Amino acid sequence: MSSTTTAVILAAGMGTRMKSRHPKAMQRLGNQPMICHLIKTAQRVVDRIVVVIGPDMDELARLVAPHKTVIQTERLGTGHAAKTGLDILDAGKAIILYADNPLLTASTMRELLASQSDNELSLLGMKPRDPGQYGRIVTGDNGHVKRIVEYKDASEDERKISLCNAGMMCADVQHFKKWLADIKLNNAQNEYYLTDVVALAAQQGSVTYVEGTEDELAGVNSRAELAQAELRLQQRLRRQAMEQGVTLVDPSSIFLSSDTILAQDVIIEPNVFIGPGVVLEEGCTIRAFSHLEGCTVKPGAMVGPYARLRHGTVCHENSHVGNFVELKNTNLGKGGKANHLTYLGDSEIGAGSNIGAGSITCNYDGVFKHKTVIGERCFIGSNSVMVAPVKIDDEAMTAAGSVITNDVPSGALAFGRARQTNKDGKGRTLQETLRQKKEQG
Known part of the structure; x- marks a missing residue:
């Protein structure tokens, strides 16, 4: 039998x-x-x-x-x-x-x-x-x-x-x-x-x-009972995480998915949401109010506060993703930094490169996705717009406010902005005109 x-x-x-x-x-x-x-x-x-x-x-x-x-x-x-x-x-x-x-x-x-x-x-x-x-x-x-x-x-x-x-x-x-x-x-x-x-x-x-x-x-037969089951599951997942050596600064405010993989000495600050498919490796830190899904964070990396990591993203060792930064399908190399107000989609960022505040990769043309490749030890000036497909080689720089549409050779400095023109006295005159219009209603 x-x-x-x-x-x-x-x-x-x-x-x-x-x-x-x-x-x-x-x-x-x-x-x-x-x-x-x-x-x-x-x-x-x-x-x-x-x-x-x-x-x-x-x-x-x-x-x-x-x-x-x-x-x-x-x-x-x-x-x-x-x-x-x-x-x-x-x-x-x-x-x-x-x-x-x-x-x-x-x-x-x-x-x-x-x-x-x-x-x-x-x-x-x-x-x-x-x-x-x-x-x-x-x-x-x-x-x-x-x-x-x-x-x-x-x-x-x-x-x-x-x-x-x-x-x-x-x-x-x-x-x-x-x-x-x-x-x-x-x-x-x-x-x-x-x-x-x-x-x-x-x-x-x-x-x-x-x-x-x-x-x-307990069975789950209504939305209210589903919410109760979610609470019980989250308490179970949080307890298991802490038993494995994870620091949850405020456990009750942290949402984990059932497939979240956590290594020891990971630190997760309050109000973090972790969606499906997330791997947090030893010693990384997820700071407050961050949202992660489908990504891997390597040892020593720091994410947030107020950061969003989307599917296909890998933050390598000792990299830093700062506040109001979103990464999608992006490899951020060892020691790489994107500290402020940045969107990087479908991109490869080499080790030690720094992405200035307000910079973005234009990865979508309305039909297809395109890739941006940034080499090692590059410096991307603030408010740079990189229109993919484009490649910026090792140790290159872009000037702040540039729109980069062509490849940048290794070690080069790329300017992609209109020349500035100053018109003497025009600013004061324009402001006075605007104030007069405001007073006149």
Whole structure:
């Protein structure tokens, strides 16, 4: 018999309480769809993943690929959804998971698996601060689970039970199939409840539960609950970062993405937003009010305050990106500086080069993107406009206020501005004329 363990993720719900055109499983958490968190966790524990989706969820199917998807053509409840996923399995163990429980950890999933080994069925429970409308886990004197009662079907005494069903459960595939074939439409929702298999399993043998925390197991069914899950995830990510040797000056004001890679001795100042695809290497500093996504910051580099790094950007060792500077698809070389009010897009900046305040690369002509290459130890004067494609070779300079449209040879000084003309007395006369017009209204 196969010893394969399969995670069957129920993700067919549209999430009407989200008031969204997108399936509930695709709502974003930590800058990625909720279901991606659960899949990433499950991959560390199980051998195979099957995702149950609804009709017309092609976008979700593409997102979870290459994992197998099956379509629940009729939404007849969680029991029907689980049966749809289990129908393609032959043997082994199955863990039934829900896409709206994205914060489940690998350790809890492993504990659920282990507890099932000596029991017919194992499930996850929790004792939330407000039990609300969660289903209640009814246990016997021996501590084993007798059944689960949904809130809408529960008596007043049953609603007082503090142990709530978190939804996830584990059992042998063939046992699951047998129980699911026997459940009935005998509830307030007129649906096949997955939870009804618990009483059937209890008749066959022992059913146990693993108790987790609300922070890990609470479901996400509304925008408000999504915000609460985001808060819990951010607290988890911040705690992990600090345990790895990262300094978060004001942790509560720093937003991390679930894929953020942080090395030790990184310093992140308050009010920093880190989007997807960011790597911060040892000893770099991200100063306050900066926004980063899709970029790498090398050791000793300093970014901000008030800086923006976009996709494809690499700030190399000991480089400096200052206030109100934006870099997109740019390599800023070792020791390179762009300290003030600058935009560098689709550019290569050599080691030790300095980009003056107010300088920009004109990388887009309305149809195509073009590249600017600046060599090593160059000095770009303030308010220089570099019209790509253009190359400025090593140790060259541009005069302040220049528009650079042609390549600049190594060591050259490029002037690209109109000659200044002074007209004696004209400034005073013009100001007096303007004041007179203002007084006249």
